[in-house]
Amino acid sequence: MRYKAGLETRDKILQATRKLIASEGMDGTTIKAICDQAGVLPGSFYNLFDSKEQAILSVVRQAIDAVDPDPDHLGTDTLSDLVEAYIEFVTEQGDLARVYIRLAVSGSANNPEIWGRTMRHHQGRVARFAAAISREHPLMSELETERRAETLVTALNGVTLHRVMDPGFDVSVHARALLTDALAGV
Amino acid sequence: MRYKAGLETRDKILQATRKLIASEGMDGTTIKAICDQAGVLPGSFYNLFDSKEQAILSVVRQAIDAVDPDPDHLGTDTLSDLVEAYIEFVTEQGDLARVYIRLAVSGSANNPEIWGRTMRHHQGRVARFAAAISREHPLMSELETERRAETLVTALNGVTLHRVMDPGFDVSVHARALLTDALAGV
DNA sequence: CTGTTATTTGAGCATAGACTCTAATTTGAG
DNA sequence: CTCAAATTAGAGTCTATGCTCAAATAACAG
Numbered sequence: 001m002r003y004k005a006g007l008e009t010r011d012k013i014l015q016a017t018r019k020l021i022a023s024e025g026m027d028g029t030t031i032k033a034i035c036d037q038a039g040v041l042p043g044s045f046y047n048l049f050d051s052k053e054q055a056i057l058s059v060v061r062q063a064i065d066a067v068d069p070d071p072d073h074l075g076t077d078t079l080s081d082l083v084e085a086y087i088e089f090v091t092e093q094g095d096l097a098r099v100y101i102r103l104a105v106s107g108s109a110n111n112p113e114i115w116g117r118t119m120r121h122h123q124g125r126v127a128r129f130a131a132a133i134s135r136e137h138p139l140m141s142e143l144e145t146e147r148r149a150e151t152l153v154t155a156l157n158g159v160t161l162h163r164v165m166d167p168g169f170d171v172s173v174h175a176r177a178l179l180t181d182a183l184a185g186v
Numbered sequence: 187m188r189y190k191a192g193l194e195t196r197d198k199i200l201q202a203t204r205k206l207i208a209s210e211g212m213d214g215t216t217i218k219a220i221c222d223q224a225g226v227l228p229g230s231f232y233n234l235f236d237s238k239e240q241a242i243l244s245v246v247r248q249a250i251d252a253v254d255p256d257p258d259h260l261g262t263d264t265l266s267d268l269v270e271a272y273i274e275f276v277t278e279q280g281d282l283a284r285v286y287i288r289l290a291v292s293g294s295a296n297n298p299e300i301w302g303r304t305m306r307h308h309q310g311r312v313a314r315f316a317a318a319i320s321r322e323h324p325l326m327s328e329l330e331t332e333r334r335a336e337t338l339v340t341a342l343n344g345v346t347l348h349r350v351m352d353p354g355f356d357v358s359v360h361a362r363a364l365l366t367d368a369l370a371g372v
Numbered sequence: 373c374t375g376t377t378a379t380t381t382g383a384g385c386a387t388a389g390a391c392t393c394t395a396a397t398t399t400g401a402g
Numbered sequence: 403c404t405c406a407a408a409t410t411a412g413a414g415t416c417t418a419t420g421c422t423c424a425a426a427t428a429a430c431a432g
Contacts, residue, residue, distance in 0.1 A: 003379070028213070030420085031419070044380055104348075105287060148363070154360060159337075161343055165290055188399095
């Protein structure tokens with residue numbers, strides 16, 4: 001892939017794949033469906049991707065990146081910043097949020113590649129949350145900080161999980177409540 | 187199906203289906219895999235079930251029933267009882283917990299039957315949690331009670347979601363933390 | 373323009389999956 | 403024991419899916 005046309009086609013295919021994973025799931029996303037949606041024929045698909053799995057992995061990477069735009073930036077985010085960023089991700093990028101949740105369930109089950117990625121991402125995320133908590137509560141033990149961060153991150157994913165099922169579910173209310181509760185007793 | 191042999195075969199098939207959904211997911215669960223695992227041939231399967239979907243739905247029902255053994259019993263459970271029961275379910279019945287989480291993601295997406303069941307179950311569960319909160323905090327407004335119940339139930343599902351990915355994840359610690367936090371600021 | 377390389381086309385292959393059918397076997401009520 | 407009904411066996415059908423390939427077309431560096 002070196003010409004402009006190829007790059008555009010690649011993009012159309014990835015968009016189609018993303019939309020399909022979000023609506024049909026990983027297994028329900030077929031080559032035919034991707035090609036129809038992208039307005040492309042199988043030959044073109046296989047000119048740009050080695051396999052269906054490769055296209056799916058690209059979308060998986062997009063989703064993970066979208067959750068945590070800058071995972072190494074152990075910066076000055078407050079816990080509230082992190083939660084608000086997550087709320088925005090879930091509400092503004094519905095398709096990617098769906099992909100993100102499906103990752104954990106369908107993807108991780110039988111694909112070690114996806115499982116590894118997801119777990120590493122989760123750990124990084126917990127570390128980031130823990131750092132924020134630690135900044136706001138310097139006296140809290142490291143163990144306690146870590147535990148609170150992990151509880152919060154998994155709980156937030158639960159909220160997203162429910163949102164994926166029920167589009168009317170108000171993510172922001174429940175996510176903010178989790179944030180408040182998480183540090184209420186400190 | 188009226189003879190004893192048929193009932194036993196039916197049972198073997200459902201066990202196999204349950205195990206397979208837990209390990210491979212709904213789409214990964216094929217007739218051949220079910221039959222191999224159950225030690226049965228396709229002809230027997232279709233003598234007892236109309237379709238693959240019917241077998242899956244039976245297991246789905248099992249999973250939902252196992253989460254909330256007695257959903258109409260708006261009894262005297264405390265919130266802690268409910269959380270502990272859920273912890274036990276997740277840790278003691280790993281396969282069904284996996285099925286339960288997959289329900290929400292893979293199942294609900296394209297199967298209105300499963301989606302409806304899951305949503306109804308969720309509502310019932312939230313109501314049960316809300317009733318327990320209300321009993322323990324009679325002065326709390328109904329709206330607030332409901333919201334706290336819903337946050338807690340979805341957060342607990344998030345903990346289960348993570349446990350499904352990482353068997354080493356300590357459900358009880360995080361679930362109990364959610365319980366404590368949920369009412370810490372009251 | 374030209375020639376090389378990238379891209380697209382679309383028919384086609386191989387495999388796997390859901391499900392069917394008929395003949396044989398087993399069950400158990402009377 | 404008997405016989406109708408239930409169950410099992412297992413080969414076979416049909417469709418969908420992932421992927422390939424050779425030929426035709428488009429892109430673009432020089």
